[in-house]
Amino acid sequence: MDIAANIKKYKEELPENVKLVAISKTKPNEDLLEAYNAGQRIFGENKIQEMTEKWEQLPKDIEWHMVGHVQRNKVKYMAPYIGLIHAVDSLKLLKEINKQAKKVDRKINCLLQIKIAEEDSKFGISAEEAEEILNSEAYSKMQNTEVIGLMGMATFTDDENQVKTEFMKLKSIFKDFKEKHPSLKELSLGMSDDYKIALECGTTMVRIGSNIFGERNYN
Ligand SMILES: *Cc1c(COP(=O)(O)O)cnc(C)c1O
Numbered sequence: 040m041d042i043a044a045n046i047k048k049y050k051e052e053l054p055e056n057v058k059l060v061a062i063s064k065t066k067p068n069e070d071l072l073e074a075y076n077a078g079q080r081i082f083g084e085n086k087i088q089e090m091t092e093k094w095e096q097l098p099k100d101i102e103w104h105m106v107g108h109v110q111r112n113k114v115k116y117m118a119p120y121i122g123l124i125h126a127v128d129s130l131k132l133l134k135e136i137n138k139q140a141k142k143v144d145r146k147i148n149c150l151l152q153i154k155i156a157e158e159d160s161k162f163g164i165s166a167e168e169a170e171e172i173l174n175s176e177a178y179s180k181m182q183n184t185e186v187i188g189l190m191g192m193a194t195f196t197d198d199e200n201q202v203k204t205e206f207m208k209l210k211s212i213f214k215d216f217k218e219k220h221p222s223l224k225e226l227s228l229g230m231s232d233d234y235k236i237a238l239e240c241g242t243t244m245v246r247i248g249s250n251i252f253g254e255r256n257y258n
Contacts, residue, residue, distance in 0.1 A: 188225030
């Protein structure tokens with residue numbers, strides 16, 4: 040894999056309003072540095088411990104995104120530095136994020152993960168549950184966290200029509216939410232295999248791993 044060339048390719052290909060989150064889970068620091076030296080500054084990981092080790096070792100102007108499922112008892116480890124948490128799926132988790140952010144005197148931005156895939160294995164909540172969180176009194180009182188958008192993952196399938204249907208569903212939920220909650224600006228949709236469909240569906244953040252860094256052996 041020519042990581043630097045891949046970063047350049049995406050920078051040219053993606054519209055200006057779409058952020059590239061380079062998903063570097065399982066990859067060694069050298070690979071991240073190669074992307075960094077090609078100008079990449081946003082990296083995404085799915086394990087808090089691995090991300091924290093990389094944060095300690097790599098340049099401090101990297102913006103770290105947590106894209107995986109988050110266990111509440113681990114929020115404290117990333118609170119000092121995390122840039123964006125993509126997959127918040129409960130009010131309880133949001134409360135913990137707010138609490139830990141307050142302790143370190145930061146504001147942590149989050150996305151709510153909406154379940155759009157058919158499979159049971161995918162995490163996420165319904166649009167109704169997301170709406171309940173955003174309208175809750177508890178959320179309205181949180182001063183150290185803000186929901187700035189929505190995130191989704193399509194079913195793992197070769198059927199592009201199905202992926203597109205699922206993405207369009209989230210696009211319409213996002214449009215609807217934005218009217219009621221102006222703080223929602225970001226839509227995190229699209230990975231290596233489906234980012235082109237995501238671009239058609241109005242994504243503002245694509246999460247690209249294997250197309251940049253090569254196949255992973257695990258995860
Ligand atoms: C691993 C991962 C990605 C990147 O997947 P690729 O297919 O390698 O691009 C994107 N989003 C999430 C949530 C992931 O866990």
